[in-house]
Amino acid sequence: MDWRKQGNGTVGSFFVDVLFDLVGTFIFALSVQCFSAPNSIAPGGVSGISILINHTTGLPISLVTLALNIPLLILAYLLLGKGYALRTVKSVLIMTVMLQLCGVVLPAYRGEPILAALYGGVLEGTGLAIVFLRGSSTGGTVIASRLIQLKFPYVPVGKLLLIVDGCVLVAAAIVYRSIESSLIALITIFCSTRMIDAILYGMDKGMVMMIFTAQHQIVAEQIRQHLARGCTLLYGKGTYSGEDRPVLFCAVRKNQLYDLKRLVREADSEAFLVVLEATDIIGQGFKNIDHKT
Numbered sequence: 001m002d003w004r005k006q007g008n009g010t011v012g013s014f015f016v017d018v019l020f021d022l023v024g025t026f027i028f029a030l031s032v033q034c035f036s037a038p039n040s041i042a043p044g045g046v047s048g049i050s051i052l053i054n055h056t057t058g059l060p061i062s063l064v065t066l067a068l069n070i071p072l073l074i075l076a077y078l079l080l081g082k083g084y085a086l087r088t089v090k091s092v093l094i095m096t097v098m099l100q101l102c103g104v105v106l107p108a109y110r111g112e113p114i115l116a117a118l119y120g121g122v123l124e125g126t127g128l129a130i131v132f133l134r135g136s137s138t139g140g141t142v143i144a145s146r147l148i149q150l151k152f153p154y155v156p157v158g159k160l161l162l163i164v165d166g167c168v169l170v171a172a173a174i175v176y177r178s179i180e181s182s183l184i185a186l187i188t189i190f191c192s193t194r195m196i197d198a199i200l201y202g203m204d205k206g207m208v209m210m211i212f213t214a215q216h217q218i219v220a221e222q223i224r225q226h227l228a229r230g231c232t233l234l235y236g237k238g239t240y241s242g243e244d245r246p247v248l249f250c251a252v253r254k255n256q257l258y259d260l261k262r263l264v265r266e267a268d269s270e271a272f273l274v275v276l277e278a279t280d281i282i283g284q285g286f287k288n289i290d291h292k293t
Helices: 011-039 045-057 061-079 082-105 113-132 141-151 157-175 179-204 216-227 254-267
Strands: 206-212 232-237 244-253 272-278
Touching (some): 011 045, 011 061, 011 113, 045 061, 061 082, 061 141, 216 244, 244 254, 254 272
Antiparallel strands (some): 206 244, 232 244
């Protein structure tokens, strides 16, 4: 079953969405209230802005986050569609409750800033990824970037988020009067993005190998027998030699790459190999598209 979808409108799907929101926003709230905010770390986005406002005014992070999201949610409803906006409203409201709960009930870690940044980043990325798995978001800069792309579709989302995070980091250096706090926040941002990528795409990442060999039939048979993987036979032409060359195209999981190299070398020690990383492999033997809950 593939959890990365928006649900199918059934009651069961709605409760699964809520369950993912509860778990994801709770983990996210742990990051903000127990690690980032107590250690003067503002890791970009709306959460970072909320931490800075909390530091300067004393207003609760949960309420500031909600207030910052309200205009974005209204614009999302008007411009991005009712379905996306309502899913995000649900997630934002649950996140607000979790932020308030964690801020009151759980103890804050005040210790080594690097440890706070590392654990805060891992928890933040894990929490956000769990929410993203069901096609929702926690609002903030995710909505802002999508709204900006309506006007400037040629601007990559990653660059938009990078600009916003950069502005927050500059503001953090001013508010905390410390460049070190912004540098430490970069660690949180890095860990968070890596965790999001690992959870959303890590299980489906694979490797693609292009094998240039005259023994293509033997190599393909070895791969089929020992790795239970098929190959696609392509035909190319060497521009230097002018000779026709068969090329095997084979996709495997990362843990099979070493065995694949070994099998190819055993069959043809002169084979020329090109290895590429695939961020997502869909199809038989890998991930199947499943629209059912």
